Amino acid sequence: MLTVAHSVPKTPEHEETIHKAQYNVARAYFMGFGAPSSEDDGRRWLDRAAADGTRRGSVKAQTMLAMLFARRDTLDLEKSFHWHSEATGNGSLESQGALGVMYLYGLGVRRDLVAARLCLTQAARRGNIYATGQLALFYYRFRFYQHAVRFGTHLARFEAADVAELARQSECLPGYVRRGLATGCYVLSRCQLLGQGGLAADGERGRLLGGRAAELDAATADRLQRLFVNGPWSCASYPDLGVEV
Known part of the structure; x- marks a missing residue:
């Protein structure tokens, strides 16, 4: 080599x-x-x-550099955003999802909900599971519950056993695939518990979905639970956003 x-x-x-x-x-x-x-x-x-x-x-090298600059010990979010932008322009699906999250929460760039939704939507269409989970959360946050249910339902079809194959198909890290699936299941759980987005309130199914979210990624499920209970919707309260801040 x-x-x-x-x-x-x-x-x-x-x-x-x-x-x-x-x-x-x-x-x-x-x-x-x-x-x-x-x-x-x-x-x-x-x-x-x-x-x-x-x-x-190497597009993978460009994405890896972006992630390197999102680590706590080498943190530089502007450089992380730059490299995710370069990698996205060169076709990186993983960077496109991360870029959407950076726009969504104003990480290394001015917050832009239009750009965030565009990046996340395009990445989700291309098979980025983490971006799909973030879209479900995005729509739930702004009370577009039917959209949240649609994306959550799509992700709830998959099991933990599917993670490796989903990661292989999308060339995204398995850890982020798990987080995306967990996020989708958790959002769908909330909609089911509260009867939102056209779903009938169903406590048993809602709890089952919440349990699946915890099984897929306990840290993500716990973070979302604290976020929904305590708020506010901010980067400080929800640090795991596809970049390690």
Whole structure:
């Protein structure tokens, strides 16, 4: 992999292959696979793989850089937004969902509900489960309960056993797939308990859906429960927004 990563490109296709190899080298250093774990070396190779956000760069490297800048120890939300924007422009489904959340809560960019809804909707149509869960929550928050029920019902069709395949199909991280499914189940649970969005109030089914949300991702279910009970709807009260703040 290092041989490819160090090579000089002779064609555009060769250049793309080199950047993909550089991304794999970066991951190897970050994770300590085949090389001593080194975040400094991983970051150096990640910068090379991202290729300043060009289309021939590794899109996965661009998304990974965005997530790196959303970590608490390397936090820079403006840079995170920049790299998610670059990756989205180059086709990253995972970054498109994260970008919608950043617009929704004003993380690294001015809050823009129109841009947020557009990004989340497009990402959901392309199969981003986390974005679909965020859409269900978005519509519930603004009392468009029928839309919330529609997206929640779509996500409630899946089980924990489906997570790996959904992650593979969308090339999104399994952890975020779980959070998306849990969010959808929780929102649908609220609608079922309270008889919203055209659903008849059904306490038993509502509790079952809430239990499924907890089974899929206990931290997300707990966070949503506290959010619905205590509020307010703010980044501070709901920090897990597709970026680690």
